[in-house]
Amino acid sequence: MGTEHKCQWCGKEFEPTCHKSRQKFCSAECRIKYHNAKRYYGGKVDVCPECGAPVEQSGERGRWRRFCSDRCRQEYHRKQRQEKQHEQGRGKQVCPNCGVEFELDWNCKTRRFCSDECRKEWWKEYRKANPSREPGMRNCAFCGKEFTSERWHGGEYCSRECYLQAMAQTREDRVCGWCGEGFSTFVKSEQKYCSRECAAAARHDPGHKRGMRRIRYTNAEDWKEQLHEASKKSPPPRRGKRVWLVCGETSMYTGLDGLLGIIRYQLNHSPYDGNLYVFRDLSGTMIKYLEWDGAGFCLSKRRAQSGSYPWPPAEAGKVLEITEKEFEYLKSRSIVPCKEKKPR
Numbered sequence: 001m002g003t004e005h006k007c008q009w010c011g012k013e014f015e016p017t018c019h020k021s022r023q024k025f026c027s028a029e030c031r032i033k034y035h036n037a038k039r040y041y042g043g044k045v046d047v048c049p050e051c052g053a054p055v056e057q058s059g060e061r062g063r064w065r066r067f068c069s070d071r072c073r074q075e076y077h078r079k080q081r082q083e084k085q086h087e088q089g090r091g092k093q094v095c096p097n098c099g100v101e102f103e104l105d106w107n108c109k110t111r112r113f114c115s116d117e118c119r120k121e122w123w124k125e126y127r128k129a130n131p132s133r134e135p136g137m138r139n140c141a142f143c144g145k146e147f148t149s150e151r152w153h154g155g156e157y158c159s160r161e162c163y164l165q166a167m168a169q170t171r172e173d174r175v176c177g178w179c180g181e182g183f184s185t186f187v188k189s190e191q192k193y194c195s196r197e198c199a200a201a202a203r204h205d206p207g208h209k210r211g212m213r214r215i216r217y218t219n220a221e222d223w224k225e226q227l228h229e230a231s232k233k234s235p236p237p238r239r240g241k242r243v244w245l246v247c248g249e250t251s252m253y254t255g256l257d258g259l260l261g262i263i264r265y266q267l268n269h270s271p272y273d274g275n276l277y278v279f280r281d282l283s284g285t286m287i288k289y290l291e292w293d294g295a296g297f298c299l300s301k302r303r304a305q306s307g308s309y310p311w312p313p314a315e316a317g318k319v320l321e322i323t324e325k326e327f328e329y330l331k332s333r334s335i336v337p338c339k340e341k342k343p344r
Helices: 026-038 070-089 116-129 160-169 196-204 220-233 258-267 324-333
Strands: 093-095 101-103 138-139 147-148 170-177 182-186 242-245 276-281 288-292 297-303 321-322
Touching: 070 242, 220 321, 220 324, 242 324, 258 276, 258 288, 258 297, 276 324, 321 324
Parallel strands: 242 276
Antiparallel strands: 093 101, 138 147, 170 182, 242 321, 276 288, 288 297
């Protein structure tokens, strides 16, 4: 029988296969774990030194894993660096008031004084030695009232109300030369457009102003009258047919069958009468129009490039008839309604 030895790592008895007098481990795995544990400051192998959780090794040749995750590795080394800094100390500081030398704590920021009493006393003596200038009298740049500089830190104005009124006079309301929207700008500035987009559009098409197509309306009759006046300049239509605008908002996800049901059951119209029925979505930027051409239904969709399509302010489920000429103008020009300016 061969001579049995005891493994220095796992403690199991084994029969040496080579170098019978010098073999100390039962296998290569025990030898690698023993030397790894010895290399890493006598720590335990396959146990995370930060959280104590077991570490799973790949079993293949390569780097030996000491930590269970990157978070534990970073936290472990951070604590090691912090302990090393604490051993070195932060140095000592001399109080400028009493001259006592004190050591800073790691839990606080850099301090100039050893205590709050020294800080208050030092600043009290400093203000006595360096008194502030006496407050002078000055006149308000807006109302002309005399005031002291200590009352209000607004510079040339005696109060915040005067400051706000003076700032309001430096601005004025103007109308954009391209889109027709109102905007606020400085009085001395030469700004003609509300945004860079409008300025670029006007620069590329100087002979046309989109704001000229805007209409203002408050009710359905006013809206229809202004649309009729605006459509007079458009070319005559190719065909003559009746156009019905469906008031209210209609979801653009509604398909052909859903629109036919709205025409038949809500409007009480026949979808086979050859008329054109127009629907608009909630945002007003998209319209759908449906018509019967004798052999089938033609469903089209149109989205406004900018702004929204104006719609008659009437209850949902009602229709308003317009001419085909007015509809062609509305569809091709995408008239954008003017928004009412909110009071300040």
